[in-house]
Amino acid sequence: MSFTLSDLEATIAARAASGDASSWTAKLIAAGTPKAAQKLGEEAVEAVIAAVGGDRANLVKESADLLYHWLVVLKLADIPLSEVMAELESRTGQSGLAEKAGRPKEN
Numbered sequence: 344m345s346f347t348l349s350d351l352e353a354t355i356a357a358r359a360a361s362g363d364a365s366s367w368t369a370k371l372i373a374a375g376t377p378k379a380a381q382k383l384g385e386e387a388v389e390a391v392i393a394a395v396g397g398d399r400a401n402l403v404k405e406s407a408d409l410l411y412h413w414l415v416v417l418k419l420a421d422i423p424l425s426e427v428m429a430e431l432e433s434r435t436g437q438s439g440l441a442e443k444a445g446r447p448k449e450n
């Protein structure tokens with residue numbers, strides 16, 4: 344398997360620029376962030392339902408839908424995938440629990 348999120352990001356950018364009426368991506372980009380973010384939320388909930396229900400096959404499909412719609416939302420926000428990867432990279436070497444313990448106290 345050589346297909347990457349970066350490949351999908353490039354496809355989304357090309358389809359967004361195409362304005363092709365037969366492209367779901369172009370349609371979603373034209374609809375704007377509220378619609379794309381709503382789809383992202385729906386796919387997240389569907390992935391949660393599949394996970395909690397132990398539905399492995401559906402969890403794979405809903406995860407793909409989730410990642411695709413997440414990349415569309417990033418595109419609309421003009422955030423390259425590399426910026427998210429850099430944020431993740433900056434967190435390597437620190438445990439999530441240590442990071443949480445170091446956060447300022449909330450009132």
Ligand SMILES: N=c1c2ncn([C@@H]3O[C@H](COP(=O)(O)OP(=O)(O)OP(=O)(O)O)[C@@H](O)[C@H]3O)c2ncn1[C@@H]1O[C@H](COP(=O)(O)O)[C@@H](O)[C@H]1O
Nearest residue numbers: 351354355358365366367368369370382385407408411412
């Ligand atoms: N990975 C995806 C992908 N995953 C999901 N979807 C589409 O996302 C849409 C939303 O799914 P839903 O079942 O929620 O759709 P719906 O209920 O009809 O949506 P609503 O009308 O209710 O909002 C469907 O049309 C899916 O086909 C995707 N559409 C495109 N891609 C990728 O983007 C590429 C370009 O696609 P186009 O932009 O369509 O050419 C494709 O070759 C794929 O690589």
